[in-house]
Amino acid sequence: MSEFENKNLLILTNSYPDEDNRHYGGIFVKEQVRYLARHFNEIYVISPQPYGSNRNLRDYEYDNVRVYYPRFFHLPVEFFRKRLGDNFFKAAMRVIEREKLEFDLIHAHFTWPGGYAGVKLAKEFEVPVVITIHENRDWFLREYNSGNEKIYWTWRNADALLRVNKKDVPLLREFNLNVYSIPNGFNPGRLKIIEKKAARTELGLKDDAKIIFSLGALIERKGFHYLIDAMHLVTKKRKDVICFIGGNGPLKKRLQQQINRLGLQNHVKLLGFVPDDQLALWMNAADLFVLPSLSEGNPTVMFEALGVGLPFIGTTVGGVPEIIISDDYGLLCPPKDPECLAEKILIALDKEWDREKIREYAGQFTWENIVKEIIKIATKIML
Incomplete structure (x- = not known):
């Protein structure tokens, strides 16, 4: 049994999936919580949401985990941006008081606003707080260079800071000596191993095609327009390659227009949302997983791909080069370089x-193993 079996954990997070994971934001937090729940008596997840956003989110429970989505007022103007952390804190406090929640440790995700609110709550209830800094590297460097005293106060006053890559640890130690590098992980139970032919049959894919799979929010930072440009170059060399991109987002229409303009309708296909029961099929059906990101912290999908034995082709951003340490596991190129990406794919x-x-190799990055490292740090700060 865990030393925390009689302890309760409060999770504060900017985003957290709904009960069936259709709202996919923060899936890495939910998967981590799945394994943390084995160590604690109860876990309370509070993920405050602005009025008008993610309207379908509803509070729910599973196992020994209770999830709350309190609402707060927010507008995308400077005054409300400055108040975001305090409003996040107030929304969480309302849930704690209404539900009479008692907890022994706080684990907050992201610096702003979750980490800031977590530190305020830790001071209010006199409990320790650890913050996992998931931010992609561009976002993190903006925070580091921001001069924002609320962000710096958050880093200074946490009992421990966890960064998902190694390269930013020295920067955080300028604010707090208790900084640890712990990467994201993956849940092997979510991605069972399926024989490639069987997976392709289930998805209606040709046996003789070369299949590339990619997955992520269709936003600028994920760099999918560079992958489409790379596929334009790949198809000049070979015609048997099909790239499937899973995910939704604001760039979907623009990406489809790019595919049409380049005449790639038979070689690049946008899948939209990929539900959990389909994800394992796509991962096992593919020959390669490609992620053309412009900035990352340490992408969960990388670990999921490696977890089913799928080689990873990506960019040298965030913690990716700290994981893809050998060409036995994948190949990397600079971001925003479709020529190099095409070369690596070929x-x-x-x-x-x-x-x-x-x-x-991927076995060391299961959430079970990652959570063991988190528990070690929690033990230190709880003493």
Whole structure:
């Protein structure tokens, strides 16, 4: 049994999926909570949401976890941006008081506003607080260089800071000596191993096609327009390649227009939302997983791809080079470079990959193992 079996944990997070994971934001937090729940008596997740956004989110419970989505007023103007952390704190406080929640430790996700509110609550209730800083690197560097005293106060007053990559640890230690590098992870139970032919049959894909799979929000930072440009170059070399991009977002129409303009309708297809029961099929059906991001912290989908033995082709952003440390696991190129990305894809399609070796390597990044590291740090700050 865990040393925390009689303790309650409060989770504060900017986003958290709904009961069936259709609202996908913060899925990495939910998967982590799944394993943290084995160590604690009860876990309370509070994810305040502005009025008018994510209207379908409803409070729910599962196992020993209770999830709350309190609402607060927010407008995208400077006055409300400055008050976001305090309003986040007040929304969380309303839930705590209404539900009479008692907790022994706070784990906040992201610096602003979750981490800031977490530190305020920790001072209010005299409990320790740890913050996981998931921010992609561009976002993190904006915070670091912001001169924002609320952000700096948050980092200084946390009992521990967890950063999802190693390269930013020295920067955070300018504010707090208790900084640890702990990457994201993946849940192997969510992505069972399926024989490639069976997965393709289920999805209606050709056996002789070379399949590329990618997944993420269709936003600028994910760089999918560079992947489409790369596919334009790839298809000049070989015609048997099809790239499937899963996910929704504001750039969907623009990306489809780019596909149409380049005449890639038979080679690049936008899948939209990929539900959990389909994700394992796509991961196992593919020959490669490609993520062309412009900025990352440490992308969960990278670990999920490696977890099923799928080689990862991506960019040298955030913590990605700290994970793809050998060309036995994948190939990397600079961001915003479709020529290099196309070259790496073509090399990877011709390479004989040892998928079992990739799976074995990924084993160290299961959420079960990552949570063990979090528990070690929680033990230190609870003493």
